[in-house]
Amino acid sequence: MHLIAIKDLKQPRLLKQRLLAEKELLLTSDGRPVAVLVDIGPAEDPEGVIQAIRDSRSRLALSAARDAARRAATSGMNMRDIEREIASVRKARKAR
Numbered sequence: 824m825h826l827i828a829i830k831d832l833k834q835p836r837l838l839k840q841r842l843l844a845e846k847e848l849l850l851t852s853d854g855r856p857v858a859v860l861v862d863i864g865p866a867e868d869p870e871g872v873i874q875a876i877r878d879s880r881s882r883l884a885l886s887a888a889r890d891a892a893r894r895a896a897t898s899g900m901n902m903r904d905i906e907r908e909i910a911s912v913r914k915a916r917k918a919r
Contacts (some may be wrong), residue, residue, distance in 0.1 A: 824849045827860070 827843070827848045832838060842848055842862045850858040861876070863869050900908070 824859075826851050828852070829857070 825845045825848050827838070827841065827850055829850060829852045832850075840850075846862045848860040849856050850860055857898055863872055863874065880890075
């Protein structure tokens, strides 16, 4: 992915040209990624593009949670174990 610094947002013509050419830009601040800029074509629905991004992020989060459960050996828990864990966490929260 191509990078663009926040300070470069002050040059809208250049930003537009780069976005049209590269389709996605990773916006950085002090060298750290902070956002992704995505080109939206004239035939595309902006709300649909945003919803697709949200859906993708949800799938990535679910995949990461499943991987963490596998690594922690909790992926084989049955419903009784899960309910016990939930009750334990709720009890600890109430104690705070």
